[in-house]
Amino acid sequence: MFKSCKAAKKKGNKINFFCQNLSGNLINEIKKEKFNVEIIKNKFTKKENRILSDHFLTWSKNMQKNDIKFIKRKNKNKFDWLIIDHYGINYLWEKEALQVAKKFL
Numbered sequence: 001m002f003k004s005c006k007a008a009k010k011k012g013n014k015i016n017f018f019c020q021n022l023s024g025n026l027i028n029e030i031k032k033e034k035f036n037v038e039i040i041k042n043k044f045t046k047k048e049n050r051i052l053s054d055h056f057l058t059w060s061k062n063m064q065k066n067d068i069k070f071i072k073r074k075n076k077n078k079f080d081w082l083i084i085d086h087y088g089i090n091y092l093w094e095k096e097a098l099q100v101a102k103k104f105l
Contacts, residue, residue: 002033009035016079018071022052038074042066051088059088068096078102 009015017030017037030037044052044063051057059067067089071082082101084093097104 002029002035005035006033016075018074020052020067022055024055038071040067040070042070056087058090059093061092064089064093065096067093068100071100075100081105 005015015035017035018040019025019027019030019037020040020042021027027037027039042063048060048063051059051063079101080103082097082104084097084104094104
């Protein structure tokens, strides 16, 4: 993953990572590779915390919207690309993602 990010950065692309501080995250590895990483600081209910304990459970509508709201607050311009790596999001997140990025993967 970092090899392709470094290549993109070398070509003049700005690379930002947005991560939840969940178990198994790569925040420290991202920082070691000298990339900017924003830790998404959303508050979760007890029910939402149970969802977070299993990366394959679909996030609630509220969780998905709050995720995008955080990204939106941190970046005033639209990203060309937003790449997501999470099993718990679905079309709700994708719909919201169009507010912060032209395209997403």
